Amino acid sequence: MNMKRRTIVALPGDGIGRVVLEETIRLLGHAGFEADYVEGDIGWEFWKREGNPLPDRTIDLLEKHKIGLFGAITSKPKDAAFQELDPALKEKGLVYSSPIVGLRQHFNLDICIRPCKTYPGNPLNFIRRGAGNAIEEPEIDVVIFRQNTEGLYGGVEWSNPPDLVYQGLASHPKFVKNFGHVPKEELSVSTRIFTKKATERILRAAFEHARRYGYKSVTVCEKPNVIRETSGMMYKMAQEIQEADFPGTELWNTNIDAQMMWLTKNPENYGVIVAGNMFGDIVSDGFAGLIGGLGFACSANLGRDVSVFEPTHGSAPKYAGFPESIVNPIAMVESACMMLDHIGEPGISKKIRGSIARVILEGRVRTYDMMKMSGSADVIGKGAASTRQMTDTLIENL
Ligand code: IPM
Ligand code: MN
Numbered sequence: 001m002n003m004k005r006r007t008i009v010a011l012p013g014d015g016i017g018r019v020v021l022e023e024t025i026r027l028l029g030h031a032g033f034e035a036d037y038v039e040g041d042i043g044w045e046f047w048k049r050e051g052n053p054l055p056d057r058t059i060d061l062l063e064k065h066k067i068g069l070f071g072a073i074t075s076k077p078k079d080a081a082f083q084e085l086d087p088a089l090k091e092k093g094l095v096y097s098s099p100i101v102g103l104r105q106h107f108n109l110d111i112c113i114r115p116c117k118t119y120p121g122n123p124l125n126f127i128r129r130g131a132g133n134a135i136e137e138p139e140i141d142v143v144i145f146r147q148n149t150e151g152l153y154g155g156v157e158w159s160n161p162p163d164l165v166y167q168g169l170a171s172h173p174k175f176v177k178n179f180g181h182v183p184k185e186e187l188s189v190s191t192r193i194f195t196k197k198a199t200e201r202i203l204r205a206a207f208e209h210a211r212r213y214g215y216k217s218v219t220v221c222e223k224p225n226v227i228r229e230t231s232g233m234m235y236k237m238a239q240e241i242q243e244a245d246f247p248g249t250e251l252w253n254t255n256i257d258a259q260m261m262w263l264t265k266n267p268e269n270y271g272v273i274v275a276g277n278m279f280g281d282i283v284s285d286g287f288a289g290l291i292g293g294l295g296f297a298c299s300a301n302l303g304r305d306v307s308v309f310e311p312t313h314g315s316a317p318k319y320a321g322f323p324e325s326i327v328n329p330i331a332m333v334e335s336a337c338m339m340l341d342h343i344g345e346p347g348i349s350k351k352i353r354g355s356i357a358r359v360i361l362e363g364r365v366r367t368y369d370m371m372k373m374s375g376s377a378d379v380i381g382k383g384a385a386s387t388r389q390m391t392d393t394l395i396e397n398l
Contacts, residue, residue, distance in 0.1 A: 006035040006343065009061045009068040011308070013043040013099075015315030016387075017071020019325040020332035023391040024069070027329075028336055030395045033348050038065065042099050043315075044074040047081065051089040054099035059106060062306050067343060069336060070310035073099055074317055097155075103308055104148050105155070109301035110198050111205050112148035112280065113338070114312065116287035116297070117141045121361035123370055126267065126290035138268035142287050143215070145206040145272060146280025148301055150198050151230070153277045157190040165189070194230040194276060196237070203238050205302075206274035207246040215271030218242070219252040221259045221283050222275060234276060260286050288312065295328030295369045298335040300342060309339040322377045325387035328367040330356060333394065355397040365393040 010025065012018035025037060040058040047053040053073070062068050076084070081096030103109065118125055118140045130136040158165060166184055169175045179187065203220075210218050220238045222231035235253055242251040254262065256279045263270070263286050275283055288297035294313035301308045311331030319327055333352060340349035359365060368375055368384035380386050385393065 006067070007065045008035050008037050008339075009040045009058075009065050010037045011040045011042045011058070011068050011070040013071040013315060014045070014074040015072060015317045015320035016325060016327045017043070017073065017315050019387050020311065020327060020329045021069060021071040023329045023387055024332045024336050027333060027352065027391055027395055028348075031348050031352050031398055033340065033345060040068065042070075042073065042103075044076075044084075047096055048084050049086055051085060051092060051094040053096065054102045054106075062103070062107065062308070066306050067339060068103075068306070068308035069339060070100065070103075070308050071332065072311065072313060072315040074315045100308075100310065101153055101155075104153075104301055107303045107306040107308075108149060109303040109306065109308060110147065110149045111202055111300075111302040112144075112146040113205075113209075113300045113302065114144040114146060114280075114284040114288070114297065115142070115334075115338075116144065116284070116291045118291050119296075119357055119360040121363055122292050122296075123363075123366070123372065124292040124296070126264065128264065138266075140267045140287070140290055141215075142267065142270045143209060143213075143272050144280060144284040144287060145202055145209065145274040146284060147194075147198060147202040147274075147276050148280075149277070150194055151192050151277035152190055154191060154193050156193060157188070159188040160185045161187060161189055192227070192230050192276075192278075194233055196233070199234050199237055200241070202274055203234070203241050204245075206272050207241060207249055210249045210272040211246060215249070217250040217252050217270070218246075218272045218274055219254055219259075219270055220275070221254050221256055221273050221279055223255050223257070223279070224253070225255065230276065234274075238274070256282060259283055263287060263290065284312065292330075293369065294331065295367060296331055296334065298331050298338060300335070300338040302342070307339070307342055309335040309342075311335050316375075319375055324377075324380055326368050326375060326377070326379050326384060327387050328369050329387050329391050329394075330367075333391075351398055352394070355394050358397045359390075359393050365390060 012021045040061045041055050075098045127137045206218050220235050224231040224235045297312040299312050337349035337352050365385045367390050368379035371384050373379045
C-alpha cells in the first residue's frame with residue numbers, strides 16, 4: 001500500500017487548459033487516485049500582468065512536489081507578445097518565451113514521450129485504400145521519444161550576430177562560401193546543438209522502452225545524410241548502443257521528410273521512434289494525426305527529478321469563451337494516465353484507459369472532433385458531447 005499522499009502541481013495555463021485539467025482531476029478522483037493539488041501560475045495572464053509567463057513561485061512549487069499536470073498555453077510571436085504586456089512593464093526590455101519550453105529547460109525535462117495508439121472504433125482513425133480498392137484501417141501503436149531540451153530549441157540564436165559569433169562562423173569554409181558576402185545585419189542564425197550526454201539518454205530511454213514493452217524496432221528519425229554532425233552523431237550512437245546493449249531490438253533509420261510520407265503508407269510498421277527536438281515535434285504531430293489528432297495526443301516530459309505531463313494541443317482561445325466547453329478532454333486524461341504510470345499507479349491508469357476504450361468503441365458519446373464537426377458553440381445542440389459530458393461518461397465507464 002502506498003501510504004504517502006501525493007501533492008500534484010496543477011498548471012491550468014491558458015484558454016481551454018483549465019477546463020480539461022479540472023475535468024481530468026475530477027475523473028482521477030473517481031478512478032481512486034488520492035492526491036492533493038496545488039495550483040501553479042503559468043501562461044499568458046502572467047506574461048501580461050507580471051512580464052513572466054513562468055513565475056518563480058511556480059518553479060518553487062514544482063521543485064517541491066516534483067510532479068506537474070499541465071493544461072495548455074497560448075504563445076504569440078515576439079512583437080504581438082510585447083503589444084499585450086502591461087504598459088508599466090514595457091520599458092523593461094522583457095522578451096516573451098514559451099513557459100513550457102522554459103519548464104523543460106529549467107528542470108532539464110530532457111525526455112519527452114508521446115504515444116500514438118489507435119483506439120478501435122474511433123471515427124478519426126486513419127484509413128487508406130489497399131489492394132483491390134479495399135479500405136484498410138491499420139492499427140497504429142507508435143511511441144515517439146523526443147529529445148526535449150536541445151537542438152533548435154536550445155535558444156542559442158541571433159539576428160545580426162555579435163562580432164565574436166560572426167568571426168566564429170567565418171572560420172567555417174562553408175560559411176565563407178555560402179554566406180560570406182552577406183552583410184552581418186542581414187543574418188539570422190539559430191543553432192542546432194546536440195550533446196552526447198542528452199543524446200545517449202534519449203536513445204537509451206527509447207531502446208529500454210522498446211525492450212520492456214516488446215516493440216520490434218527503434219527508428220532514428222533524423223536527416224544524417226544532410227545534417228551530418230548532429231543527426232549523424234545521433235544515428236552513430238544509436239548503432240553503438242543497439243549493438244552493445246540491445247541486440248534483440250532492430251535499429252531502423254529514416255529521414256524526417258521520408259518518414260512524414262511513409263507514415264500514411266505503413267504506419268503500422270513502426271514501433272518506437274526517436275528523434276531530436278524539432279524533428280520529434282514534427283513526427284509526433286504526424287503520428288497523432290493518424291490516431292485522432294489533438295484530442296488524443298498526450299505526452300510526458302521527464303527529467304531526473306521533476307516531470308510534467310501535458311496534452312500536446314494548444315489553448316484553443318477561440319473555444320475558451322463558449323458557455324459550455326466543447327473540447328475533447330481525452331488527450332489530457334491520457335496525459336494523466338502517463339503520470340499515473342510514472343508515479344507507480346498503473347492499476348488506476350489501466351482502469352481509466354479501459355474506460356476510454358469502451359466509450360470510444362461504444363460510440364454513443366462523442367465530442368465534436370469525433371463527429372467531424374468544426375468547432376463552434378452550437379455543436380452541442382447538434383449532438384456533440386461537451387467536455388463535461390465526455391468526462392461524465394468516462395467516469396461512468398470506469
Ligand atoms: C509541443 C508544442 C510546443 C513545442 C510549443 C507550444 C512550444 O508544439 O509541445 O509539441 O514546440 O514543443
Ligand atoms: Mn508540437
